Amino acid sequence: MAESTQSAPAVPTHGAEAHAAPGTTHEATGAEHESGGLPQFEFQHWGGQIAYLLVLFAILYVLVARVFTPRMRRVIDGRASTIAGAIDAARQVQAEAMEQSKAAAADLAEVRAKAQGVASDARAKAAAEAAERSGAEEVKLAAQLAQAETRIAAMRDSAMASVGTVASDTAMAIIDKLTGKSASAADMKAALAARGGAA
Template structure:
């Protein structure tokens, strides 16, 4: 009997739920039923208020601090980059000035070295000219002495040649005095 009671109670319970469902309009979602809207609006406002308080008091300030920190970090980095860039430009200008100064000094040194080399060249060329002039004077003196010697020999050779010609033509031997006398007569 107990088993029968249990089965009948289960059947009644099942029938009771079916009756309630049929009585309330045939099922559906309770969110769309007007009798539950008051409680739903209260819970909606409560949850909205809790979320608003959490966002405005906890999450948004933390997010704001993070964003402000990032913005400050970026601004500091940009300012540091500008300082470094300005410093680099100043160093580049200083380096360019040093390069220009070094070029000017190098040009001056080159001009000075060129002038010094030209002076040394002129000095050595003058010394070489003097040496060559001395050699030329010495050579001219030797040439004069050789010419004078040759001229002295020319007279002797001419006299000997004249003697040989006269002897060949006439068959008689002549002396150097006879040829010298004949030459002096022809010149007068």
């Protein structure tokens, strides 16, 4: 009996284990299907997700703080300096234009003053020359008028002398015709003198 007990073969347990394993597998997959299949909503995965988020945030922060922000700042500063330089250049050009405009206005005023002075000098010179010419012409006219008056007086005197001679000759001819006697020149002169004294 002992030999039969010792020689009794052991019952293999592989079938039971094999049959038990599939049951547990089905139970595990059922549990997974019941959880929804989204590990990010399970509390046991939140620690790793938060760690990854912190790492990504730190990386993004370093990139933004060390790379993107300095570049943007350099670009913005460059644009600001360019705009400021352009504004300063425009103001300088405007100031130079104003100075040139003032200088041109001063030069124009000076030229106008000089032109007015030259014009007034020319008018004064022309007036002086005209007055001098007028005075010279008046002197010439006065001299010519005096000469003409002298000639007229001489011609008048000679004409009057001729009239007296002609009158005495005519009177002598009339007396000769009327009386038949010729009167002498001395008698005619005395008669004329007596008539002039009576008149």
